[in-house]
Amino acid sequence: MKTVLKNIDYLVTMNEKREELRDAYIVIVDGVIEKVGVGIGPAGEVEIDLKGHIVTPGFVNTHHHFYQSLFRSVKEVASAKLFDWLVFLYEKWKKLDGEAIFVSSKIAIYEMMASGVTTTTDMLYLHPAGREGFIDSEIEAAKETGVRFHPTRGSMSLSRKDGGLPPDSVVQSERKIIEDSVRLIEKYHDRRRNAMIRIALAPCSPFSVTGESMIATAQLAEKYDVLLHTHLAETKDEDDFCIQKKGLRPVDYMEKVGWLNRRAWFAHLVWLNEKDISKLVENDCGMAHCPTSNMRLGSGIAPVKEMKAAGMRIGLAVDGSSSNDSGNMLLEIRNALMLQRVLKGADALSPRDVLEFATLGGAKVLRMDDFTGSIEKGKAADIAAFRLDTLSMAGGLSDPVASLVLCDPHGSDFVMINGKVRVQNGRIIDSDLPELIKRQNQISAKLLETSPA
Template sequence: MPTHHYEQLITARWIITVEQDGVVLDNHSLAINDGKIVAILSPAELTAVSATEHINLDNHVLMPGLINLHGHSAMTLLRGMADDKALMDWLQNHIWPAEGKHVSDAFVFDGALLAMGEMFRSGTTTINDMYFYHAAMARAGLAAGMRTFVGCSILEFPTAYGQNADDYISKALAEAAQFSGEELVRFTLAPHAPYTVSDDTFRKVVTLAEQKDMLIHCHIHETMDEVNSSIEQFKQRPLARLHNLGMLSPRLIAAHMVHLTDDEIALVAKHGVSIAHNPTSNMKLASGIAPVQKLLAAGVTVGIGTDGAASNNKLDMLSETRMGALLAKVGTLDPTAVPAATAIRLATLNGARALGIDDKVGSIKLGKQADLIAIDMATLETSPNFDPISHVVYAAGREQVSHVWVNGRAVLAQRKLTTLDEAELKARADDWRVRILAK
């Protein structure tokens, strides 16, 4: 007779816990109650338990959900409209004008839902976002069931959303208050970049982040043009300027950080700054290769992000994880740089640490939330399977992600979205395409 009964049991051919690099559990099961992992069971132990729901994944890898550490979800609606441009040309002459005409509450809500559907289908369970109309992003996260960090963009110049830095900050705090207490939604302060934010505004952000216990999310050292412009305007590199303004701390998630000296890497490590590495976006915009291997060696927490679909053009964290590993190798001419197990950790537990939620998600451990994904390895593309960790990074594709759970709730089952209507998402996207082309 069973001695324990659980709400859910998930049995998988391989379980990658990410608690220790290289460890794979064979034919084990996770027991889940109230959305939390309450037991990890061997095949022998499984005979003594029962469950209301038991899912058998005989040919699958089960692992923590992927954490997208830097994105602009609503920009899925601008996917492919301004490709093959340099960053500032892309922003100033294409993206910002299009956003000025179209970005609204409805644009952000529809674009975010489209992005979340795509992200679920590639194994993402958490998004660290940065955009406008923050309440719309939060509502999308709740509607989809995605763990959502809503980055409140702050700039000095007017957009469709705000007039100046004080206006952006005021709206950010007001909208954050609307969603206080929501488990899946958390707001962050997101000053856009050193070239769009003043010293006074950065100081305000630092003070508010401490007062409100909020993370800070900012583009930093993305291109050499950014670095050189800062030297010309401020007589110092952007990171030095931010350091003098008190921005460097464990609260800061610095997106990109491509162009760093050894001294800057040491400075980042000293102050506990986390970095969101965006390999595909950095390649597509020809920004460069971030020194990930040096950052990891210095003890810096590095996670992985997709950036927005307008500069990637996919929100595919499996692909991004592979690119992160390969770029580290070619950038250092060292084939041992960022091995597969490390790459998985960057895409899961490191992202959770950067967001301050590694006690809840990012690995498979007793007491953590059941943010999980299953990847089907019974395909031609992943046969034979000598090493499931290697296959996740180097061989598997997002089309093999079969199941996704957030807090134990299935948001993708057998490749079908359960919280979102795929046909409706595509119809809304096409409607926006018509509207954008009309203008």
């Protein structure tokens, strides 16, 4: 089917020349962009008028924990640091079941989609004893939403009794982790161009898995040619933990266990020095920058300006909804800009820098930039559009691209994923959404042992 998006006021392509077009159109055939041009476009079987909009590539979210959308703004840890926050919430998270994973995944995805996200990953590392198939549940949820999904098979093998943070009930043996990782790769991983589902492997962090688990996972990723992901250098406490337990700082420890390679991308990377940055760049590692989470937990300010200057692959991420409390990628883009500027000056990053992190940058981190992350011929039709005639954008049209970051467009008015419309007139296309929200609140209340409002 031929679809034409026409009368686009401003089009941010993120192509090789980083072209920004006025009065543009996009021709899409069977989910793939056939042509991008200016002026009057050709007729299509379906024509969508985007006059009064700025259009960008769909945003790519590079780190999340969907299930945490059930645990937003938990009052007991609203002002806690990461380690204390984790220890408290593990006791709630260990009660999760398949329905909780399915419902919270749809909620988390739809929330991101409402702000322009078309591709996301997720790190699901909780696998309570006796409850199987959590990754399968979130994959089924993702399929129903239509998002392009790159889940990671998270894992924890180091429990509290062995010097880690999680309780025994949510950790698994290394054998079980590897067996299930193989199962998920062989069942779901799609190597084809324009894939809607791919699998990566993700031991949770240096303080929740053994060194043997890290090594075995890296070897498995090489065997099956899949990506690797973990949290790294998020807090000063983690830095101290690694030195105390491993005798090495986090990046050096990753080097020891074979994780500094082009398959790997790391969430946070706050506590780095120049040598760390050089090692990461030399080994072509990627970064999921989580500015809101880093502020929320008081973790620190990642050296993003320096990593960008060094040539690192950088994407943005909303992180889990209980360490951010929001899945709004527009807010993440803005916070990425502001957080660097507050420490390093007004010229630390530009609005276009952070917009690139959220689109092409994220696609590069997930190694999907051959088919998403930009609007150009041959790429998948992953597209977001934002209205320019809103109250908060009024007076900001001298540079609508910068205004998308500096002002407040509130949310996406239109989202297309793989050529299919998923948000129209600012609304998620899912008639079951009100009931889904109701069920999310019921499950959340039960897990937190409170009564829903």
